[in-house]
Amino acid sequence: MAFFVARRLLYLVPVLIAVSLLTFLIASLLPGDLAYTILGDQATPENVAALRRDMGLDQPIWWRYLSWLGGVLQGDFGRSFRTGQTVLQAVAERLPVSIELMLLAQLGALAIGVPLAIICAARSGGPFDRFMTGTAFGMLSVPTFLSAILLIYFFAVELRWLPATGYVPFAEDPAGNLRFMVLPALTLALAEWPGIMRVLRSDMIATLQEDYIALAKAKGLKASRILFVHALKPSSLTLVTITGINIGRLIGGTVIVETIFALPGIGRLLIGAIYTRDLIILQGVVLLVGAGFVIVNFIVDLLYAVLDPRIRHGHA
Amino acid sequence: MATLELTIDEGVAAQPAKRGRRLGLLFWLAIGWMIFMFAVAILAPVLPLPSPTDMDMLERRAPFSMEHWLGTDGLGRDELSRLIHGARISLVVGLCAPIIGLTLGGALGMLAGYFRGRFESLVVGSMDVLLAFPPLILALAVTAFLGQSILNLTFILGVLGIPAFMRVARAATLTLARREFVIAAQALGATHARILLRELLPNVILPLFAFFLLAVAVTIVVEGALSFLGLGVPPPISSWGTMIGEGRESLDVAPRLAFLPAAAMFLTVLSFNLVGDTLRALTDPRQGAL
Numbered sequence: 001m002a003f004f005v006a007r008r009l010l011y012l013v014p015v016l017i018a019v020s021l022l023t024f025l026i027a028s029l030l031p032g033d034l035a036y037t038i039l040g041d042q043a044t045p046e047n048v049a050a051l052r053r054d055m056g057l058d059q060p061i062w063w064r065y066l067s068w069l070g071g072v073l074q075g076d077f078g079r080s081f082r083t084g085q086t087v088l089q090a091v092a093e094r095l096p097v098s099i100e101l102m103l104l105a106q107l108g109a110l111a112i113g114v115p116l117a118i119i120c121a122a123r124s125g126g127p128f129d130r131f132m133t134g135t136a137f138g139m140l141s142v143p144t145f146l147s148a149i150l151l152i153y154f155f156a157v158e159l160r161w162l163p164a165t166g167y168v169p170f171a172e173d174p175a176g177n178l179r180f181m182v183l184p185a186l187t188l189a190l191a192e193w194p195g196i197m198r199v200l201r202s203d204m205i206a207t208l209q210e211d212y213i214a215l216a217k218a219k220g221l222k223a224s225r226i227l228f229v230h231a232l233k234p235s236s237l238t239l240v241t242i243t244g245i246n247i248g249r250l251i252g253g254t255v256i257v258e259t260i261f262a263l264p265g266i267g268r269l270l271i272g273a274i275y276t277r278d279l280i281i282l283q284g285v286v287l288l289v290g291a292g293f294v295i296v297n298f299i300v301d302l303l304y305a306v307l308d309p310r311i312r313h314g315h316a
Numbered sequence: 317m318a319t320l321e322l323t324i325d326e327g328v329a330a331q332p333a334k335r336g337r338r339l340g341l342l343f344w345l346a347i348g349w350m351i352f353m354f355a356v357a358i359l360a361p362v363l364p365l366p367s368p369t370d371m372d373m374l375e376r377r378a379p380f381s382m383e384h385w386l387g388t389d390g391l392g393r394d395e396l397s398r399l400i401h402g403a404r405i406s407l408v409v410g411l412c413a414p415i416i417g418l419t420l421g422g423a424l425g426m427l428a429g430y431f432r433g434r435f436e437s438l439v440v441g442s443m444d445v446l447l448a449f450p451p452l453i454l455a456l457a458v459t460a461f462l463g464q465s466i467l468n469l470t471f472i473l474g475v476l477g478i479p480a481f482m483r484v485a486r487a488a489t490l491t492l493a494r495r496e497f498v499i500a501a502q503a504l505g506a507t508h509a510r511i512l513l514r515e516l517l518p519n520v521i522l523p524l525f526a527f528f529l530l531a532v533a534v535t536i537v538v539e540g541a542l543s544f545l546g547l548g549v550p551p552p553i554s555s556w557g558t559m560i561g562e563g564r565e566s567l568d569v570a571p572r573l574a575f576l577p578a579a580a581m582f583l584t585v586l587s588f589n590l591v592g593d594t595l596r597a598l599t600d601p602r603q604g605a606l
Contacts, residue, residue: 018445026457137593141586143537145544145557146578149564157568252452256541260564270453271545274460286457290449 004305012298019290020072024065027283077284082276087284090269098254098265100170101188104181105250106243108189113196114239118227120197121204133201136194144253148187148260155183165262184261188253196242203238207231237307244300248293343594346587353584357403366394368401369552377570389562389573398559399580405555406581409470409539414531416474417481422524424478425485430493430512436486443479451476455538456547464550469542473535484527488520522599529592533585540581556581 052058056067071078077087116136120129156164162183170177207213208231216226255267262268266285273281356363371391378388386395424443428436446454455472462468492498493516501515536556542548543557554562556577563574 015444015448019448022445022449023457026461137589138586141533141582141589143540143581143585145541145560146582149560149567149574149578152564153567153571153574157571248450251450252541255452255456256545259545270456271547274456274547277460279461282457282460286449286453289453293450294448 001305005302008298008301012294015294016291019294020069020287021065023283023287023290024068026286027279028061028064072287077287078280080273080278080281082278087281087288090281091266091285091288094265094269096170097167097263098258098267101181101184101258101263101265102250102254104185105188105192105253108185109192109196110239112189113193114200114232116193117197117200117204118232120201121208121231122223122227124201124205129201133198136197139190139194142190144187144191144256145260147190148183148257151183151187151190152260165260167263180261180263184257184263187257187260188250191253192246192250195246196239199238199242200235203235204231207234237304240300240303240307244297244304247296247300251289251293339594342590346590349583349587350591353403353407353580356400357407360400360404363400365397365400368393368397368554370394377566377573386576387570387572389559395573395576398554399556399577402554402556402559402577403580403584405466405549405553406536406539406557406584409466409473409549409555410532410536412470413473413535413539414477414481414528416471417477417531418524418528420474421478421481422485422520425482425487426489426512426516426520428482429486429489430508430516439482440486443482446476447479452538452541455542459542459547464547466549466553469539469548473538477531477535480531481524481527485520485524488523489516492516492519523596526592526595526599529588529595533588533592536581536585536588 056064059067068078075088079086080090083090116132120132123129152164155162163180164183167180168176204227213226213230216230221230254265255270257263258265258267259271266289269281270285270289272278273285371393376388376391380387386399389395389398424439428439455476458472459468462472498511498515501511506515539548539555540557540560543555544561546558546561548557549555559577560574560581563571563577566573
């Protein structure tokens with residue numbers, strides 16, 4: 001196991017370096033001069049040149065990359081030239097919102113997807129199974145921003161049960177916080193459950209063909225016990241994989257949902273930075289999200305190896 | 317989906333001759349909707365439609381009428397005309413971007429799967445870097461720096477599709493390259509170029525095309541999301557995403573302004589998914605149809 005972790009860690013380093021390089025190149029090579037953006041309309045050639053010197057923009061690009069990376073490694077991601085806040089402060093302020101949203105969404109997706117998958121697998125080919133697999137396939141074609149609008153229309157505009165936008169921190173008002181979180185989390189959950197349900201269903205249909213399930217039935221175990229204990233457990237691996245694969249889409253969805261529901265999370269920070277052309281914040285957030293994404297995938301890989309001994313011994 | 321999968325599993329593998337009839341009603345409905353959308357999008361300039369940009373401040377959010385079949389939007393623009401002209405944008409970006417992914421990703425994947433070795437590691441490694449970012453974040457960041465235009469948007473979404481096409485092409489090539497007909501061609505002294513183009517390409521193109529249709533669906537959604545956020549196509553142009561974003565402002569008074577483009581987008585995305593998924597199931601090498 002230690003060997004496996006070491007090997008994966010070794011792979012993590014070049015990927016993270018590549019992520020930082022790509023982020024830097026996107027921000028540096030593409031058109032648009034940071035100095036002009038900061039100075040705006042009042043830019044004169046003299047003060048642009050002065051600012052470029054101050055910010056080191058007149059240095060060669062490899063030097064700028066190394067000095068930027070050096071700063072990043074010491075926790076200095078730069079500072080917004082609009083608000084004066086450092087990237088780390090801005091991210092630390094908003095990260096809890098995004099993480100809460102993603103966790104609630106994932107819980108919601110599991111709460112919808114897992115029971116449906118079990119019921120469908122138990123009666124595969126039946127009318128309910130066919131209806132639900134059809135629904136899941138249809139749901140895969142509903143973009144996040146579309147289901148967000150539908151949910152807002154029904155629950156906020158028509159029924160007036162839930163607020164459409166707004167946020168209070170969980171620490172101040174837990175109940176209010178959850179009220180604001182219901183629709184955003186549900187929106188994301190609606191996009192996530194079809195994937196969970198489809199994969200878990202076909203996995204469980206295969207598991208239910210195994211001999212040990214026949215044995216369990218022959219022993220006269222209750223159907224619910226067979227389904228939930230004997231069949232669901234080996235399929236938990238699949239759920240881990242699915243979560244790993246979906247996390248990229250979940251992050252993208254979070255950006256959209258936070259913008260629609262006006263939640264002060266990372267996605268909102270990113271979109272705001274784009275609107276105001278706050279390039280330092282943008283660069284920092286993209287790097288942190290990219291690195292976070294790589295590390296989450298790394299953890300999913302490890303979790304997978306912990307659950308399945310065949311992988312850590314290289315037989316799979 | 318379920319019915320489609322079942323017919324393929326039971327019927328098609330055993331009786332390939334019946335394949336045409338077994339595709340199902342939904343498949344043909346999806347094809348019909350796609351043809352309809354393409355037809356109106358291509359014919360938009362010659363159809364007797366009001367201009368999609370002419371504003372009529374006296375007729376804001378007008379209901380359905382003979383003059384405006386689907387009413388007008390918040391600025392008095394004809395909704396039907398905007399929908400059709402929006403389809404042009406969504407479909408152009410939705411088709412052109414995956415074509416970039418298909419050609420570049422497909423070529424890279426075939427070369428990697430055929431030549432293997434160091435070239436393969438290099439291709440797979442560099443694609444892993446591209447995959448290291450959540451796609452939407454990368455698309456947002458690049459558009460922010462490149463500036464909003466249809467060309468930039470298509471280019472970015474196309475590049476983001478390359479890794480996925482590369483994987484599909486490489487996986488198909490890997491299995492095919494070990495098959496008898498390829499070995500036979502090698503034994504006959506065929507050049508690499510000939511084997512790649514004449515022996516492998518005709519077999520790889522089918523799964524690639526099925527995947528292309530799924531990629532179109534994804535691209536339409538991502539383009540819609542970016543335009544919805546106001547970061548996709550630039551302002552005077554409006555795609556379905558832009559229209560949904562605008563309609564969201566008037567959900568309480570005229571929800572149809574959001575729901576009409578939403579329905580058009582949903583049906584189109586669903587059609588591409590349905591047809592792509594059906595074709596993928598038919599061409600999946602694991603089904604062992606050959």
